[in-house]
Amino acid sequence: MTIETRAVETPAIETPAIRTPAAANGLALETRGLCKSFGALTVADQINFRLERGARQALIGPNGAGKTTFVELVTGGLRPSAGQIVIDGADVTDLPQAVRVKRGLARTFQITALFRRLTTLENVTLAIAERDGVAGGLIRPAGRHNRVIEEAFALLETLGLADDALRPVSALAYGRQRLVEIAVALGLSPKVLLLDEPAAGVPSGESGLIIEVIERLPPDIAVLIIEHDMDLVFRLARRITVLVQGRILVEGPPDAIAADPQVRQVYLGEREHGRGGR
Amino acid sequence: MSNTFAAFVSIGFHGLAFAMVLYLISVGLSVTMGMMGFVNLAHGVFAMLGGYVLTSLMSRMGVPFGLALIAAFLATALGSLILERLLYRRLYGGDELDQVLLTMGLIFMSVAAATYVWGPLQQPMHPPRWLSGQLDFGFRSFPGYRSFLILCGAGLVIGLWLGLERTRFGMKVRAAVDNLRMAQSVGINTSRLFALTFALGSGLAGLGGALGADLLAINPSYALDNLVYFLIVVAVGGLGSIRGPFIAAVLIGIADTGFKYLLPELGAFFIYALTMALLLWRPRGLFGRA
Amino acid sequence: MATEGLVRPRLKPAPRAPLAPQQAIDAFARRHRYRWWEALPWAAAIAAYVLFPSYLPLGAQILATILFALSADLVLGYAGIVTLGHAAFFGTGAYTAGILAVHGWGEPITGLLAGTATAALIGFVSGWIVLRTTGLTLLMQTLVVATLLYEAANKASWLTGGDDGLQGMEVWPIFGQFRFDMFGRTGYLYCLAVLFLCWLFARHIVYSPFGRSLTGIRENVRRMHAIGAPVRRRRLIIYTIAAGLAGTAGALIAQTTGFVGLSFLNLERSGGVLIMLIIGGVGRLYGAFIGVPLYMIAQNRFSEIEPVYWYFWIGLLMVLVVVFARGGILGLSERLRR
Numbered sequence: 001m002t003i004e005t006r007a008v009e010t011p012a013i014e015t016p017a018i019r020t021p022a023a024a025n026g027l028a029l030e031t032r033g034l035c036k037s038f039g040a041l042t043v044a045d046q047i048n049f050r051l052e053r054g055a056r057q058a059l060i061g062p063n064g065a066g067k068t069t070f071v072e073l074v075t076g077g078l079r080p081s082a083g084q085i086v087i088d089g090a091d092v093t094d095l096p097q098a099v100r101v102k103r104g105l106a107r108t109f110q111i112t113a114l115f116r117r118l119t120t121l122e123n124v125t126l127a128i129a130e131r132d133g134v135a136g137g138l139i140r141p142a143g144r145h146n147r148v149i150e151e152a153f154a155l156l157e158t159l160g161l162a163d164d165a166l167r168p169v170s171a172l173a174y175g176r177q178r179l180v181e182i183a184v185a186l187g188l189s190p191k192v193l194l195l196d197e198p199a200a201g202v203p204s205g206e207s208g209l210i211i212e213v214i215e216r217l218p219p220d221i222a223v224l225i226i227e228h229d230m231d232l233v234f235r236l237a238r239r240i241t242v243l244v245q246g247r248i249l250v251e252g253p254p255d256a257i258a259a260d261p262q263v264r265q266v267y268l269g270e271r272e273h274g275r276g277g278r
Numbered sequence: 279m280s281n282t283f284a285a286f287v288s289i290g291f292h293g294l295a296f297a298m299v300l301y302l303i304s305v306g307l308s309v310t311m312g313m314m315g316f317v318n319l320a321h322g323v324f325a326m327l328g329g330y331v332l333t334s335l336m337s338r339m340g341v342p343f344g345l346a347l348i349a350a351f352l353a354t355a356l357g358s359l360i361l362e363r364l365l366y367r368r369l370y371g372g373d374e375l376d377q378v379l380l381t382m383g384l385i386f387m388s389v390a391a392a393t394y395v396w397g398p399l400q401q402p403m404h405p406p407r408w409l410s411g412q413l414d415f416g417f418r419s420f421p422g423y424r425s426f427l428i429l430c431g432a433g434l435v436i437g438l439w440l441g442l443e444r445t446r447f448g449m450k451v452r453a454a455v456d457n458l459r460m461a462q463s464v465g466i467n468t469s470r471l472f473a474l475t476f477a478l479g480s481g482l483a484g485l486g487g488a489l490g491a492d493l494l495a496i497n498p499s500y501a502l503d504n505l506v507y508f509l510i511v512v513a514v515g516g517l518g519s520i521r522g523p524f525i526a527a528v529l530i531g532i533a534d535t536g537f538k539y540l541l542p543e544l545g546a547f548f549i550y551a552l553t554m555a556l557l558l559w560r561p562r563g564l565f566g567r568a
Numbered sequence: 569m570a571t572e573g574l575v576r577p578r579l580k581p582a583p584r585a586p587l588a589p590q591q592a593i594d595a596f597a598r599r600h601r602y603r604w605w606e607a608l609p610w611a612a613a614i615a616a617y618v619l620f621p622s623y624l625p626l627g628a629q630i631l632a633t634i635l636f637a638l639s640a641d642l643v644l645g646y647a648g649i650v651t652l653g654h655a656a657f658f659g660t661g662a663y664t665a666g667i668l669a670v671h672g673w674g675e676p677i678t679g680l681l682a683g684t685a686t687a688a689l690i691g692f693v694s695g696w697i698v699l700r701t702t703g704l705t706l707l708m709q710t711l712v713v714a715t716l717l718y719e720a721a722n723k724a725s726w727l728t729g730g731d732d733g734l735q736g737m738e739v740w741p742i743f744g745q746f747r748f749d750m751f752g753r754t755g756y757l758y759c760l761a762v763l764f765l766c767w768l769f770a771r772h773i774v775y776s777p778f779g780r781s782l783t784g785i786r787e788n789v790r791r792m793h794a795i796g797a798p799v800r801r802r803r804l805i806i807y808t809i810a811a812g813l814a815g816t817a818g819a820l821i822a823q824t825t826g827f828v829g830l831s832f833l834n835l836e837r838s839g840g841v842l843i844m845l846i847i848g849g850v851g852r853l854y855g856a857f858i859g860v861p862l863y864m865i866a867q868n869r870f871s872e873i874e875p876v877y878w879y880f881w882i883g884l885l886m887v888l889v890v891v892f893a894r895g896g897i898l899g900l901s902e903r904l905r906r
Contacts, residue, residue: 390880
């Protein structure tokens, strides 16, 4: 079973999309020569990254490899020193975060960042209202936007969160809060979904739930998982990119990555000692 | 021609004296805001306390000027230490609104308490005889007390900067302002560091209030009336910066003196307009971090 | 800070039967419905009109100040912007209405609207500048804006009367019918009517999707950015609206008391409105209705004895509220009910 998504209702786009040949290639996300440095420290070095439509890809790398920086660059939290970011064929390098979201880029946070005192349902409702461009509305009360509420509720049902719909997020078990993170991102009907360590901090008993949800994500969404947990990566990803010292070391299907001597040395070797770190 | 020149020299001179006072009072505020992220609106209360200690010791008990200055520093440092342990500490890392309320409450209490103890009138400040005349610098003479303010202020500023640069305590302060979490993780006892920094900053404010008692008149609503000045210095200088407020204090001290001298009918208005313009250009101040 | 939006404990704990979509929709719709206790402040205001005819001038000031506090609640309680310069807009509204009345335009309704519009304009322009920052820097900048206006009013004494305040206002009868009488009856009812309309407006905003998104900004700004919300624009809109309402409140006081002074713009005014709001409870829309009357009636009693010590007690109260009673009176009562 897959989670049903509605057709993306694209709200008015403020900046005309620059179509590049990449769109024809079926790339959901691409970075070209992406660089970022803080003073003398280079944290992203000529990253040429490609994420196909409907991909299930993982980005792995040892601590300090620049994974978080990469996510921030792609989502718009940081400005790159050089290079381009292309979402669905359109160059978004100079666009603010909000516009990138409207172009179909959604993310979850490594450390849960939800509206803790609001209900689960309202967390998702806020996202859907934002996607539909009705979130700035002043005329009709929020409680009358039935379509938005129904969609939010339906989304929670598919994630098995319906019973928690009216409870504040802070009252949920942490594993379920991680699911709400995913639900909020899905509420944006993304084309590209960045999952930043989706199972971080979740007790092992509950992580199965999260894996199951990720497996059921709609096939047309391109999913990029940034992860430490190798079991999860090898279970979910059909393609793996290894980032080391701000550079892409190697990329390929899981078997090839697992067998790659370079990766074994740099990453998997480190894993024996460095596991459990952030 | 020479008249205009004399006017500018005079503005620069008095402006610099004012700047020293502003800096001594505000530097502690900048550091507390930068290091602990604490909005201490009541910072001016410590400056006021310093001023009251000095004026009462000198005029009521005949304590010599130098001794009264030291007493002003110690009394405010000690007083602030008590408040820090009792109240401020609870709100580190907390809600800004709580901090605003707490410190506004302290200001209000200080207004009433100062009125109760010292009465509603302004406290006269009489510089010691050896500083009250004119000092002859050869090419022209300057008021003795203001000259002393500038020299004494410069001495304190240099001492403070060297201290922060050279001592272990100063190193810890800079580390904590720079990156609090990092400082904690390398084993700096931040609770004690906060208390000491707070006391030092407040003590300096007390000293500034005492030294500047003839520039910023000591009266019960001191903390309320001058709050904006102190905050502007910090805002223009950049939160958490130690040298930024000095540049800001010099700019504001001289500009304020100049505008009040040249355009008395517009008074302090220009300073605020200038501040807004500057913040429009650099929202985080001259030396603020993005 | 706030608890609306949070599930009330009254809801049955964990229903056995799975939730139906309709229930979820109902739960949302229930929120913006009027509840019986929302009539209480208005009943009390009308009762006060009948019971205390000799206190109506004070009553009118209380009503206008409630509006001022309500506008501060929109900024502080809903958008999470801590401001020390809200008096800027209050004073702007008051001076606008006052100057119009001194210079021969005493028609109250248009004066009120002019005060609202001018304050909203100042709110928009200053908000555009200061809302680029957050936290301490923002706090300081709001104070600088208010002080700037204070100095402007102080120096432009040909227009504002400077230190002496604006005197000699002539306010015409409302709708050409109801004159402002010396007992303050008209003034009281005028303030009550305006407050009621503004309250309906504020309430509508709070329960609109826009209001909900403000709550989102207050709760987690990072997440709001991540779901693509134009955070700065939303903040600027509510800042402008709240500035306008604060201007309305200032204009009301100017018209009913016939006086505007520099104290309308000072830090005590900005700080005072925060205190009143905190005493009642922030982010609840009704905190203003509790905090303002309590504060102003107490102040009225106290200042007859010794105004300076009033400051001491109010300062002490603030310290105690912060240390022991966050959430104000409404917060305390919510905690007791649990």
